[in-house]
Amino acid sequence: MSPAKILLFCILLSLLYTANAQDQNLYNYQDLSHVYYQKQKDSLKKAWVCPSAFSDRDGQHKYKEIYDSRTEFLLSAITHDDYVHDREVYPYIAGIVRQIANANRGLIPADPLLLLDRNPSVNAYALGDNVLAVNLGLVIFSGSREELALAIAHEMSHNILHHPENAMRERAAWLSSDEYKQSLNAVLSSRYDRLTRLQKILEGFTFSRSRHQRFHESEADSLAIILLKNCNITFNAKYFLHLDSADEEYHQHLHQPLRNYFTTYQLPFDDSWATRHSHGLSTRNYNFSDTTTLEDSLKTHPDCPERYARTKDRSAAHPQLTPIPQSVKDRTNKMLIWNLYTSGTLTPCLYRIFLEKDKGSKDPWYDFMISNIFYGLYYADRNLNRFNAIGIVQKEYISKDYYSLQTLFEQMPRESLRQYCEGFGAGAFWSSLPSPEHGLKSLLYTLALDPDDSERARSKAAHAFATDNAGSMYCEFSDNFEKK
């Protein structure tokens, strides 16, 4: 073989390797919003100049305040890496957005700016000015491409109908109105029940807004169905009913007893860890009138059954459902788990992994994440922060299994936690993991188990990781410890 051919072969081989490595990565560090959207951030800052909408100075001033707070919200979210632009999930959602936009050019002349929000809550939101964000939680939750498309079309409808812009104007108009000022002055002049009066003013405004908002929601639902029809995506009103169970993620039960998820790694498990010993109020049967649910009049969205009833006539007779590709689901779930981990909420992170294990996943990345979680918990314990890393939730909001898991995290003795870290560190699954994962393991070892727990040692280890694994998505984690 000639040297030129050998060289060509080597180049091809290295390209193949790079492609494979990229496939294993969920995304790169550069895909995080503070890097990826840096240019858009600057242009948004320049482009989003508050238009003149009020003739009076006060009204315009309020409007500018509200308008600028929206810009600040978006820019801050970009800076804090609330969004990611990965190479599989984002294009998949962008494909849906494009399909809807292309088929409705009359209403959507330009493609919207789509943002993929890393938030686990089942939600999407329109920011106005053709900006749209879809949460990872919605992608996971959606049962089909069509269901996801409905949520996206709904938010696009808000943008088409200028709901966000109108809401800002309405708010400014209310806050600068004589009626509002007079009612505030009435509070000042009253001697008694001042807070109650003030709350009534604010609630009155909220109620009025909610009523409008609910009307807007119905409008957006109707337009979304038209948008979907125009691009041949079938609509089924049952999607609204499915939405009703959006907040039940952690109500799901595990398929196996909790101990099995650990003994499979040959780790000792003491059932008493997962049994609450506290005599505190959290263990009692309290039943205060529920203050967490909103008064019906204050809800911004109509109830899901109501939305279903209103739109069921427009459902396709024989809806064809396109499943969301498994690889998209898998990646979304992993991105979500990683995001929960970097934000330091370890119980939901591990619970989601166990739910994946229940589905039969053998992906070693999940074993790697379980290991990270225990290292993270030990590190939090070392820094007297285990409580916040667990994020204890009251029993009524979660399943018994979730409750047991958070109790285990809370009550597991420090020595056993260390034993778990060491056990996971020696796990067989490491052999099938690539180098950035190994690098992170080494960093976590320094953070959690290294006798030298000085800031300098942590920074040094983080720097070493970032240098050896430049561009890895895990650099987001090491950034927290690297002193720059």
Next chain:
Amino acid sequence: MKNTVYALFLILFTTTVHAQTKVFKEVSEDISSSLEPIIQDGKLVGYLFFTTLEKSSADSFNYRLSIMDENLNDIGTVNFRQEHLDLKEVSFEQDVMCLAYIKSNFAGKEFKNGKEFKRETSKARTSLFAQFVDLNGKIVGTSTIPMDIKPESDYVYTSNYRTKLYGNGRLKHPLQLKNIPGKGFACFYGDDSKNNLLVYNTAGKMTWKNQVREDATDFAMLTSGTEIDLLVKRTDPMKEGGFEILGYNTKDSTTYPKFVLKDKKGNSLKVLAFENDPATGKPYVSGMIIDPRNGNRFVTGNNLRHGPYDGVFSINLNGHAKKDIQASFSYWSDGSQTFVDNHGFFQEPQLYANVERSFKDFSGNTWFAACGVKRRFRWGGLAWGTILSPLILPPFLYLGGGLHRYAFKDVLLIKQDGAGHMSLATTVPEGAGQYQFCAYPLYTVDPRSYYTVSNPDTRSDYLIINSEKNIEIYNVSQNKMARSVPRKDGNSVINVLPAKEGYVMVYEFNRKERTTRLSIEAL
């Protein structure tokens, strides 16, 4: 923490930018909150945020109770209207919370001037207001008992450098509230004319009342089973002595004979702990045996040198018959101990012990935590005093402060086992503090405070030593340091406070970012 009170503040403050700041400022100025722990059997089971929301009429206010579990998660709120209330204690029994307030129509009330205050004093009313709230958020009962408190007034400086005159009043003996397991709640207070001991059931009905006629300077109440014990501190020739225990049985209204705290030689005892034994659940007292000759000289470092105490004691009050009272007196004043001389000087660490805290562990041992006091002779002072002796004033300046100086050093843990044998279990190393003149009172220079945390599951006891630089968490059962938490870490100031059973609350304030972190951590 999804606290509704915070949510309220959030509504107020986030909307401030959009509205007339003055309204929000004035309304928020009327809101005040206090956080009280909810206690059952001496253990924290939750927290209660008591918020005064607004004035609702000339003499009443709207209040909100926000109840949180032991993990600071909101579990419910209760709104109500009442006269001016000052929440003192919260206790919990059989799924009912008892909140003891002082209700007054003049305490906390703003008066225009002294004349108006004097005019109003004839109408002044104060009462004990007990409120009973169940875990459905229902106020199941209330009780109001008039109190006899002399109206007083206080000038309070406001933010704009003006003074405001507020009504005030003080109880002679502060209000104490404890649960009685399986029965209800015991409440004790002393006003200007009487000392009242009351028992309520969980429905809020007063079931027993007793007027305590002892003339005392202090009272401490303890409930154990159906019994209520009152530790009474009387005026005594030995200033730190004069303790007695009064016992009552709420089951059959029996009043037990008074138990006077003295050792067999008739020496007075200084009480450091009056609690329930974690192993038996029965009351015990422990503390120091006061030396009859030097016992009234206990204030300064120099006083310690003369031996104000003869040893330590613990008395288990397992019942009221003579056989049920197990007393252990361990003396060092008789020279019987090898590790401490008869003046209370501990040989090995070369320190005197300023004993400040006592507690019992799960194994029946009684522990005494002391701040080690190191003595140093002032050779320099003596030399300069001698050299300058021909002059009149300078020698006084050099020697007036005494020939010794004292500094606080390691923490000493003295152990008295069940059989009454005393030993120096350990010294917890602490850096020496600054040397002080021997005439300085110890309490003004002692930088440390102590409290204990128990974990009944592991039957472990921890002593938390709050020092100037660090918070040391010492595992008494394993005789080792569990953790050392620096008070200052970079920009953060850290404090460790008691929390639910077996846990501590870590409070961290970042001065640079002006953020607060709360964390409830296992020991």
